[in-house]
Amino acid sequence: MSFELNLHFQLDLFDQKPPDHVVERPSKLLTQNSQLRQEGIWNWTLPALYAKLPDGRKIITCPSAGKCAVICYARFGAYRFRQVRERHLANLAFVVEDLSGWEQAMTTELRARRFQGKWIRIHDSGDFFSDDYLSAWLRISRTHPKVKFYAYTKEVERFRRLVEPNPPPNFFWVYSLGGKYDADLDVAVDRIADVFPTREAIRERGWHDQEASDLLSVTGASPVGMACNRIPTAIRRLGDRTLGDWQRESDRKAADRKRST
Numbered sequence: 001m002s003f004e005l006n007l008h009f010q011l012d013l014f015d016q017k018p019p020d021h022v023v024e025r026p027s028k029l030l031t032q033n034s035q036l037r038q039e040g041i042w043n044w045t046l047p048a049l050y051a052k053l054p055d056g057r058k059i060i061t062c063p064s065a066g067k068c069a070v071i072c073y074a075r076f077g078a079y080r081f082r083q084v085r086e087r088h089l090a091n092l093a094f095v096v097e098d099l100s101g102w103e104q105a106m107t108t109e110l111r112a113r114r115f116q117g118k119w120i121r122i123h124d125s126g127d128f129f130s131d132d133y134l135s136a137w138l139r140i141s142r143t144h145p146k147v148k149f150y151a152y153t154k155e156v157e158r159f160r161r162l163v164e165p166n167p168p169p170n171f172f173w174v175y176s177l178g179g180k181y182d183a184d185l186d187v188a189v190d191r192i193a194d195v196f197p198t199r200e201a202i203r204e205r206g207w208h209d210q211e212a213s214d215l216l217s218v219t220g221a222s223p224v225g226m227a228c229n230r231i232p233t234a235i236r237r238l239g240d241r242t243l244g245d246w247q248r249e250s251d252r253k254a255a256d257r258k259r260s261t
Contacts (some may be wrong), residue, residue: 025094026087030107033124039213041119045086046095046126048074059096061126064154067246068178071234074125088125095133097224103136110144119215122151134162141168148172150218152193154179172218177244193217193224195243197235204226
């Protein structure tokens with residue numbers, strides 16, 4: 001775990017105590033949040049950053065998170081409700097405890113007529129936290145060619161190895177800035193998204209606003225800009241920079257500290 005993320009955990013910004021009761025496996029895996037429902041998009045969600053399973057194990061669900069952890073929208077609002085957190089925890093527990101069983105359950109659920117021709121957003125919080133988990137999603141995508149899957153991810157190194165050499169034609173992704181692998185991305189080559197303080201700032205930098213549809217992150221022009229969620233704490237911490245700018249500042253400071261030791 002990076003020093004930066006470890007510090008946030010110590011500050012108790014993402015305190016998630018394991019439930020004091022048995023976490024039942026979800027009967028339905030795919031849901032629709034209020035925003036994605038408007039576009040007919042279904043989604044699958046994990047806890048943001050990390051979670052403690054009922055047996056006490058801590059699973060880091062966003063291993064490549066950087067400054068994004070400080071303003072993560074999944075720290076706020078409905079994501080903090082007990083029922084929501086327990087649902088996300090149940091999803092994670094299913095994956096961690098029985099990956100093959102979860103893959104089969106997801107594969108079976110996606111056979112339903114309501115998903116044919118639809119988009120599935122993989123993670124509105126969380127990320128592809130292991131090779132095996134990402135590989136399972138690739139197999140699921142290939143099994144369901146009439147369903148389209150997309151994701152924002154900071155798992156650049158993992159995607160370079162496992163996805164980019166031979167991606168399923170119905171699996172789409174965008175690398176979102178604010179993670180520890182930002183320096184490995186090339187805006188002229190990779191599809192990239194960044195969080196801006198305002199929509200005006202997106203236009204001023206010449207990036208492409210995806211406000212009209214979340215799908216523009218993977219189907220529209222790149223690079224993609226997203227306005228920061230109107231969460232006072234997140235707005236204050238981001239300031240007038242982008243999340244990518246903030247990550248670069250942090251990386252430079254870390255490199256300076258390393259050279260001085």
